Structures are given as C-alpha cells and as structure tokens.
Amino acid sequence: MQLIYQTHSPYARKALVFAHEAGIARDIEVIHQETSPTLRNEQVFAMNPLGKVPILVRSGLPAIFESDIICAYFDTLHDGRKLIPESGEARWHALQIQAVAQGICDAGILVRWETLRRPANLRYPPLSDGYLEKVTASFDWLEQHLDVESPMHVGHIAVATALSWVEFRALADLRTRRPKLARWLDEFEKRPSMRATPLSGETHDAG
Numbered sequence: 001m002q003l004i005y006q007t008h009s010p011y012a013r014k015a016l017v018f019a020h021e022a023g024i025a026r027d028i029e030v031i032h033q034e035t036s037p038t039l040r041n042e043q044v045f046a047m048n049p050l051g052k053v054p055i056l057v058r059s060g061l062p063a064i065f066e067s068d069i070i071c072a073y074f075d076t077l078h079d080g081r082k083l084i085p086e087s088g089e090a091r092w093h094a095l096q097i098q099a100v101a102q103g104i105c106d107a108g109i110l111v112r113w114e115t116l117r118r119p120a121n122l123r124y125p126p127l128s129d130g131y132l133e134k135v136t137a138s139f140d141w142l143e144q145h146l147d148v149e150s151p152m153h154v155g156h157i158a159v160a161t162a163l164s165w166v167e168f169r170a171l172a173d174l175r176t177r178r179p180k181l182a183r184w185l186d187e188f189e190k191r192p193s194m195r196a197t198p199l200s201g202e203t204h205d206a207g
C-alpha cells in the first residue's frame with residue numbers, strides 16, 4: 001500500500017500513527033505530496049476529487065481518502081485489539097473524540113488562512129476569532145471528556161496528532177488551564193508511533 005502523505009498534515013499523520021499503533025506500518029510506503037486549494041496538484045486530484053491528503057493507494061482496489069476512513073480500513077488489516085471499538089458506548093465515545101480532533105484541525109487550518117495564508121488585504125479578523133474560539137472551546141471540552149485512562153483508541157490518536165500540530169503551528173495555548181490534557185499529550189508524544197512521524201515543513205500556496 002502507498003500512503004499519500006504530507007509531513008505537516010495532522011490528518012495524514014493521524015493515519016500513519018494509527019498504522020504504527022495497529023502494527024501495519026511496515027506494509028506502507030509513505031509518499032509526500034504538497035496540497036493547497038490555491039495550487040492544484042494533478043497527481044492528488046487524480047486519486048481524490050477533493051485534492052487532499054491523506055490518500056491510501058491499494059493494489060487492484062480503489063483508493064481510499066479521508067483519514068477517518070483510512071484508519072477504519074487499517075483496523076481491518078490486523079488481528080490485534082481493535083483501535084476503533086466495535087460496539088456500545090465505547091464506539092460512540094471514540095468516534096466523538098475523533099470528530100472533535102478533526103474539528104480542531106479543520107478550524108485551525110481556517111485560522112491559518114485568516115491570519116497567515118490569505119493575502120493581508122483579504123483577511124477578516126472576526127472570522128479568525130470565531131474559528132479560534134472553536135479550537136479553544138474544544139480544548140476545554142477535551143480537558144473534561146478525554147478518557148485518559150482507557151485503552152488507546154482512534155480518538156486518542158486523532159487528538160494527539162491534532163494537538164501536536166496545534167503546537168507545531170503555534171496556533172493557540174492549550175496548556176494553561178488544561179493540566180490533564182497537557183500531561184496526557186506529553187505522555188502520548190513519547191510513543192514510538194509519534195516519534196516515528198515528526199511534523200515538518202511549510203504549506204505551499206499560490207503567490
């Protein structure tokens with residue numbers, strides 16, 4: 001399998017960390033691609049009409065895109081304990097946590113557009129403030145709801161890769177007032193899966 005990846009994408013890293021935790025990373029060739037809605041990458045669009053990474057290329061089978069779906073597919077490829085709980089409240093909890101992590105990344109990317117990536121004369125501060133509020137409210141929610149003691153699940157992987165990216169991009173302070181979340185993140189960052197997938201690089205936009 002090939003994972004179409006980006007070294008500064010929290011979503012791509014989520015998929016790769018999941019593969020490491022599931023014990024299948026050695027079956028994956030990682031290929032970096034740059035993407036931006038302002039710079040069309042033909043190779044990426046040929047596999048994903050949304051023009052985004054990550055994408056999983058499978059031999060003789062259709063490509064899979066969207067990190068949630070790639071993780072769900074990876075979970076079918078190993079015989080260990082499932083990282084996406086299969087039933088009951090544990091399943092809904094893990095998926096809810098994952099969704100909040102995805103929302104942090106989605107809103108965080110929009111903050112970056114409004115504060116950095118968009119030309120200065122096209123920025124609209126109330127919009128970046130509104131997106132940033134979603135990010136910080138999600139930190140507060142996670143401080144309350146993240147199940148730091150349970151066996152690792154996809155939600156933990158999604159939150160760790162999202163928060164690690166928030167800090168990589170210096171988007172917001174997540175540590176002040178959220179000691180439980182900060183402690184948990186520091187521990188998670190020590191995992192071999194996180195150490196094997198460091199974030200690096202800059203986004204390449206038009207102009």
Ligand SMILES: N[C@@H](CCC(=O)N[C@@H](CS)C(=O)NCC(=O)O)C(=O)O
Pocket residue numbers: 006008009010011012035036037038050051052053054065066067068102
């Ligand atoms: N919901 C998608 C988000 C993927 C995504 O936004 N990837 C970014 C890189 S961090 C991208 O390729 N963006 C290019 C674009 O928006 O055109 C997922 O979870 O895989």
